[in-house]
Amino acid sequence: MIEVAQLRKEYGDLVAVGGVSFTAETGAIFGLLGPNGAGKTTTIGCISGLLEPTAGTVRVRGHDVVREGTRAKASLGVVPQEIALYEDLSAGENVRFWGQAYGLGGSKLRARMTDVLEITGLLDRADDRVDQFSGGMKRRLNFACGIVHEPQVLLLDEPTVGVDPQSRVRLLDLVREQANQGVCVLYTTHYMEEAQSMCDRLAIIDHGHIIAQGSLEELQAQMGERDLVRVSGSFDENDLRRVFSRDEDVEVVTVDDAQATLSVRQASSKLPTLLAALTRADSEVRDITVSQPSLESLFIKLTGKELRE
Amino acid sequence: MLRAAWFIARSDVAYLLRQRETLLWTFLMPPVFFFFIGSVTGGFAGGGGSAPSITVQSPEDAGFLADHVVRRIEEQGFEVTRSSDPDTLAAARRRLILPAGFTDSVAAQKPVKIEFATQSDAGVDTQYDQIRVARAVYGVLADVIVSADAEGTFDPAAIERLADEPRPLQLTVSQAGNRAEIPTGFEQSVPGTMVMFTLLVMLTGGAVLLVIERNQGLLRRLASSPLPRRGVVLGKWGGRLFLGLVQIGFAMLVGTLFFKIRWGPDLPMLLAILLTWGALAAALGILLGNLARTEGQSIGLGVLASNVLAALGGCWWPIEVTPQWMQSFALTLPTGWTMDALHKLVNFGAGATSVVPHLLALVVGTLVLGWAAVRTFRFQ
Ligand SMILES: Nc1ncnc2c1ncn2[C@@H]1O[C@H](COP(=O)(O)OP(=O)(O)O)[C@@H](O)[C@H]1O
Numbered sequence: 257m258i259e260v261a262q263l264r265k266e267y268g269d270l271v272a273v274g275g276v277s278f279t280a281e282t283g284a285i286f287g288l289l290g291p292n293g294a295g296k297t298t299t300i301g302c303i304s305g306l307l308e309p310t311a312g313t314v315r316v317r318g319h320d321v322v323r324e325g326t327r328a329k330a331s332l333g334v335v336p337q338e339i340a341l342y343e344d345l346s347a348g349e350n351v352r353f354w355g356q357a358y359g360l361g362g363s364k365l366r367a368r369m370t371d372v373l374e375i376t377g378l379l380d381r382a383d384d385r386v387d388q389f390s391g392g393m394k395r396r397l398n399f400a401c402g403i404v405h406e407p408q409v410l411l412l413d414e415p416t417v418g419v420d421p422q423s424r425v426r427l428l429d430l431v432r433e434q435a436n437q438g439v440c441v442l443y444t445t446h447y448m449e450e451a452q453s454m455c456d457r458l459a460i461i462d463h464g465h466i467i468a469q470g471s472l473e474e475l476q477a478q479m480g481e482r483d484l485v486r487v488s489g490s491f492d493e494n495d496l497r498r499v500f501s502r503d504e505d506v507e508v509v510t511v512d513d514a515q516a517t518l519s520v521r522q523a524s525s526k527l528p529t530l531l532a533a534l535t536r537a538d539s540e541v542r543d544i545t546v547s548q549p550s551l552e553s554l555f556i557k558l559t560g561k562e563l564r565e
Numbered sequence: 566m567l568r569a570a571w572f573i574a575r576s577d578v579a580y581l582l583r584q585r586e587t588l589l590w591t592f593l594m595p596p597v598f599f600f601f602i603g604s605v606t607g608g609f610a611g612g613g614g615s616a617p618s619i620t621v622q623s624p625e626d627a628g629f630l631a632d633h634v635v636r637r638i639e640e641q642g643f644e645v646t647r648s649s650d651p652d653t654l655a656a657a658r659r660r661l662i663l664p665a666g667f668t669d670s671v672a673a674q675k676p677v678k679i680e681f682a683t684q685s686d687a688g689v690d691t692q693y694d695q696i697r698v699a700r701a702v703y704g705v706l707a708d709v710i711v712s713a714d715a716e717g718t719f720d721p722a723a724i725e726r727l728a729d730e731p732r733p734l735q736l737t738v739s740q741a742g743n744r745a746e747i748p749t750g751f752e753q754s755v756p757g758t759m760v761m762f763t764l765l766v767m768l769t770g771g772a773v774l775l776v777i778e779r780n781q782g783l784l785r786r787l788a789s790s791p792l793p794r795r796g797v798v799l800g801k802w803g804g805r806l807f808l809g810l811v812q813i814g815f816a817m818l819v820g821t822l823f824f825k826i827r828w829g830p831d832l833p834m835l836l837a838i839l840l841t842w843g844a845l846a847a848a849l850g851i852l853l854g855n856l857a858r859t860e861g862q863s864i865g866l867g868v869l870a871s872n873v874l875a876a877l878g879g880c881w882w883p884i885e886v887t888p889q890w891m892q893s894f895a896l897t898l899p900t901g902w903t904m905d906a907l908h909k910l911v912n913f914g915a916g917a918t919s920v921v922p923h924l925l926a927l928v929v930g931t932l933v934l935g936w937a938a939v940r941t942f943r944f945q
C-alpha cells in the first residue's frame with residue numbers, strides 16, 4: 257500500500273507537484289494519468305526516495321519514505337521512465353546487478369534471474385549485450401530488473417513508451433499479473449487507453465495537481481453521461497456561448513477562433529439542433545466529431561485541453 | 566553501508582576491467598611508454614644505466630700526456646670520445662679541451678689551461694661531473710710529479726708504468742651523503758609513466774563510467790534502491806582505488822622484470838606513497854565525474870588534466886633538469902609530491918622520513934578531494 261498525503265515538490269519557483277494525495281491499494285493497479293510535465297515522474301521520485309519532498313508525507317507499507325527510507329525502499333520495485341540499464345553488459349548481468357543491489361544472492365538470485373528473463377521473453381537472449389536489443393526488448397528488461405527481487409510495491413513510470421505493439425501487450429499482461437499476485441502497483445501513463453484498460457483506480461494529474469480521482473466508473477460518472485463534440489471551423493466565442501446559454505443539454509467547454517468543444521447529452525440525436533444553433537451563432541462548420549464519454553473527454557472537460565498535444 | 570560499498574566497488578571493477586580502453590591504458594600502454602619515454606630521456610642527465618659520455622678535444626701536438634688524461638678520465642667512469650670537429654664538440658653534453666702542445670707545455674713547466682664544460686650548468690649532477698674530471702686531472706698531475714726525474718723531465722714509459730701499478734695511496738672520493746644522481750631513462754620513465762597513467766585511467770575511464778551512469782539514469786535507480794547513498798559513493802571510490810592499485814602493482818612488476826628497476830630500500834614507505842597517490846587519483850576521478858555533463862567532456866577534461874598534471878609534476882622528464890621555478894611549482898601538485906617522493910626514495914636514497922611531508926600532503930589532498938567528491942556527488 258502506498259499512502260501519499262499533501263505531497264509537494266518545488267524546484268525553486270517551479271511547483272512540480274503541488275499537494276497531491278492518493279492511496280494505492282494492495283493487489284490493484286493505481287493509475288496516474290496526465291500529460292507530459294504534469295508531475296508524474298516527480299511524484300514517483302518522491303515515493304521511491306529519490307527526491308526529498310518539499311512538504312507532505314509518503315508511506316510505503318506503513319513506512320515513512322523520508323524517516324524510514326531503507327525499510328520503505330526494501331519493499332519497493334522501481335521501473336523508471338528512462339531505460340536505466342548498462343548497455344554494454346548482457347541482459348542477465350543487468351538483472352543480476354539489480355537483484356544484488358536489492359540484496360539477493362546465491363541460488364535464490366539465479367532462480368529469480370531465470371524467472372524474470374523467462375516471463376519477459378528474454379531468456380534466450382540472456383547472454384546478449386543490451387545495446388543489441390530493440391527498444392521493446394530494453395523496456396522489457398527494464399521491467400525485469402525492477403521486479404527481480406519480488407517487490408510488494410511496484411512503481412512503473414510510463415513503462416510502455418516507445419515499444420512495439422507486441423512488447424506492449426506483453427508488458428501490460430505482466431503488470432496485470434503482478435497486481436493479481438497481490439502487488440500494489442502504481443502505474444503512470446499519458447496514454448488514455450492504457451489507463452482505461454489497466455487501472456482499477458486512477459487519478460488524473462495536471463500541472464502538479466490531481467483534478468479527478470476514483471475508479472473508472474466513478475470518473476466516467478463525472479462526465480454525466482455526456483458526449484464530447486468537437487467542432488472545427490470558425491467561431492465567435494460570445495455568440496456561441498450566448499446561443500447555448502439556455503440549453504441544459506449543451507455545455508461549452510472550450511472555444512477559440514478555429515475550434516470549439518462542447519459537452520452534449522445524447523449528442524447523436526441532438527446533432528441537427530446543434531448544427532442549427534451553430535449556424536445561428538454565425539459559425540462556419542467544417543468538421544464535427546462526437547466521442548463517447550471517456551477519460552479523454554473528462555480530461556478535456558476538466559482542463560479545457562487535449563491530453564496529447 | 567560497507568556491504569553496499571563492497572558491492573558497488575566489485576561491480577565497478579568488473580565493469581571497468583571489461584572495457585577495452587581500461588585494459589589498453591592499464592596494462593598495454595604503460596609498458597610501451599616505459600620503453601619509449603625511457604629510451605628518449607635516457608640522455609637527459611647522462612646518468613642511468615650507461616656511462617656518462619665526454620668528448621675530449623686534443624690537438625695533434627697534445628702529446629702522450631693527453632692519452633694519459635683520457636685514461637684517467639675513463640677510470641672515473643666516463644665514456645670518452647675524441648674529436649676535433651667543432652660541431653661535435655659544441656653538441657657534446659660534456660667536453661674537455663686540451664690546449665695545443667699540452668705535453669710539451671707540462672714538460673717545460675709552463676702553466677696549462679684545461680677547459681671543462683657541460684651543457685647544463687646547474688644541478689648536482691654537473692657538480693659531480695666536475696669533481697670527477699678534476700680528480701682525473703689531479704691524478705695526471707700527481708703522476709707527472711711522481712715520474713719526473715731530478716731534472717724535472719719525464720718520459721712516457723714511466724707514466725705508462727705508473728698507470729698500471731697499484732697506487733701506494735689510493736684516494737677514494739665519493740660524495741658525502743647519498744649518491745645524488747638524477748634518474749634518467751627507465752628509472753625516470755617507469756615511475757613517471759606509472760604515476761601518470763594511474764591518473765589518466767581514473768580521470769577518463771573512472772569519470773566516464775560515472776557520467777554514463779548518471780546520464781542513463783542508473784544512479785537515479787541506485788538511489789531508489791535500499792543501498793545507502795554514502796555506501797554507493799564509498800564503493801565508487803574504493804573500486805577505482807583498487808583498480809589504481811592493480812595498475813600500480815602491474816607497472817612495478819613490469820618495471821622490475823623488464824626494465825631492471827630497483828625500488829630502493831624503503832619499500833613500505835614507497836608503497837604508502839603509491840597507495841595514497843591511488844586514493845587521491847580515485848577521488849579526483851569521482852570529482853571529475855561529478856562535474857562533467859557528457860562523456861566527451863569528461864574524457865577531454867580527463868586527458869587534459871592528467872597530461873598537464875603529469876608534465877608539470879615531473880612524470881614526463883626528471884623535474885630536476887628543469888629550471889628552479891618549475892621544480893618549485895611541481896611541489897604544489899600531487900603529481901609533483903608523488904614523483905619527488907619516488908625520486909627521493911628510489912634514486913637519492915634519502916630515507917623514509919624524508920618523504921613524510923609528501924605522504925602527509927597526499928593524505929590531506931585525498932581527504933580534501935574526497936570531501937569535495939562527496940559534496941558534489943549527484944545521483945541525477
Ligand atoms: N530536476 C528538476 N529541476 C527543475 N524542474 C524539474 C525537475 N524535474 C522535473 N521538473 C519539472 O517539474 C515538472 C514535472 O515534471 P515531471 O514530474 O517529470 O512530469 P511528468 O513525469 O508528468 O512528465 C515539469 O515542469 C518539469 O519541467
Ligand SMILES: [Mg+2]
Pocket residue numbers: 293296297298337413414
Ligand atoms: Mg515523466
